Amino acid sequence: MGKTEIFPLKQETDIVIVRQRVRKAAEAVRLGLVSQTKIVTAASEIARNALIYGGGGECVIEETTKDGRGAVRLVISDQGEGIANLDRAMVDGYTSGSGMGLGLGGAKRLVDQFAIESQPGQGTRIELWKWR
Amino acid sequence: MVDKIPILKMGKFLLLSIQVDMHDQLAMDLQEDLTHQIVLHRSKGVLIDISSLDIVDSFIGRMLSHIAHVSRILDAKIIVVGMQPAVAITLVELGLSLDGIATALNVEKGMRRLEQMVEDDLSLELESGEDRDFSAEAGD
Ligand SMILES: Nc1ncnc2c1ncn2[C@@H]1O[C@H](COP(=O)(O)OP(=O)(O)O)[C@@H](O)[C@H]1O
Ligand SMILES: [Mg+2]
Numbered sequence: 001m002g003k004t005e006i007f008p009l010k011q012e013t014d015i016v017i018v019r020q021r022v023r024k025a026a027e028a029v030r031l032g033l034v035s036q037t038k039i040v041t042a043a044s045e046i047a048r049n050a051l052i053y054g055g056g057g058e059c060v061i062e063e064t065t066k067d068g069r070g071a072v073r074l075v076i077s078d079q080g081e082g083i084a085n086l087d088r089a090m091v092d093g094y095t096s097g098s099g100m101g102l103g104l105g106g107a108k109r110l111v112d113q114f115a116i117e118s119q120p121g122q123g124t125r126i127e128l129w130k131w132r
Numbered sequence: 133m134v135d136k137i138p139i140l141k142m143g144k145f146l147l148l149s150i151q152v153d154m155h156d157q158l159a160m161d162l163q164e165d166l167t168h169q170i171v172l173h174r175s176k177g178v179l180i181d182i183s184s185l186d187i188v189d190s191f192i193g194r195m196l197s198h199i200a201h202v203s204r205i206l207d208a209k210i211i212v213v214g215m216q217p218a219v220a221i222t223l224v225e226l227g228l229s230l231d232g233i234a235t236a237l238n239v240e241k242g243m244r245r246l247e248q249m250v251e252d253d254l255s256l257e258l259e260s261g262e263d264r265d266f267s268a269e270a271g272d
Contacts, residue, residue, distance in 0.1 A: 012155040012156055012157075013155065015155070016153040016155065019153065019187065023186070033218045034218045034221055034222070036218075037186065037187055037216075037218040037219060037221070037222045038222050038225065040186070040187050041187045041188075041189050041222050041226060044187060044189040044191070045189055045190060045226075048189075048191060092227050099190060099191075099194065100190045100193060100194050100228070102190040102193075102226055102227045102228060103190055105227060106190065106225070106226035106227050106228070109225050109226070109227070110222065110225055110226060
């Protein structure tokens with residue numbers, strides 16, 4: 001059956017590791033090269049957010065299926081300050097820091113399924129799916 | 133992990149190959165190092181080879197924009213070469229437009245493009261010089 005692994009996001013080098021592991025998982029479920037690139041890029045954006053804005057967190061990488069098709073499921077979560085205004089945060093170009101404001105909106109476009117839960121003071125949890 | 137990105141001098145241009153997973157410190161060091169090298173060698177152009185990068189996220193995109201901006205101030209052209217097709221497709225969907233950054237398929241083509249850009253610039257300077265002469269004459 002599917003394989004599930006959990007990786008910490010405590011420092012910048014952890015983002016590099018997560019990218020590599022997401023790539024491996026995407027290859028394992030036989031996503032095409034473009035799909036692999038999209039899910040790895042989305043993971044990179046969301047993982048960096050968890051580190052920078054969420055004060056660190058973790059990334060669950062699951063090799064699974066969706067309606068019989070090979071799929072990668074990621075859950076990236078943190079226990080940081082959360083996002084008070086989700087609608088605003090999702091808008092392209094909005095950043096409260098010094099980024100380009102493309103991480104959330106861009107990641108959503110790059111995957112097949114995107115879900116975000118965030119409570120001020122309780123952290124943020126984002127689930128990303130990419131399937132064949 | 134690698135702690136420095138080498139910058140090579142190639143004739144009147146500089147070449148840097150990003151072959152590692154970038155992180156903040158590396159990006160900061162690279163920008164500083166590049167600025168220094170452009171001034172030191174009075175470089176007219178910089179080639180940034182990203183053929184080894186299997187993704188470009190908004191962090192790297194921002195770094196490339198910064199480098200382009202700084203180079204412009206120092207009057208050096210930059211060109212990004214070797215972007216993988218899957219990366220290019222993904223960039224568009226991410227919403228990252230490398231606005232104002234020229235791209236080429238490989239280092240060789242990038243070189244030629246840079247030469248052209250630098251030449252165009254020179255002839256533009258000459259032209260505007262002629263314009264000034266001309267208007268001076270007309271005023272006589
Ligand atoms: N995990 C998180 N915890 C708290 N705030 C977040 C988190 N992720 C994103 N945000 C907020 O959403 C904004 C937009 O995020 P994003 O689209 O990735 O752009 P950027 O990272 O360039 O700021 C961030 O500036 C931040 O205010
Ligand atoms: Mg971000």
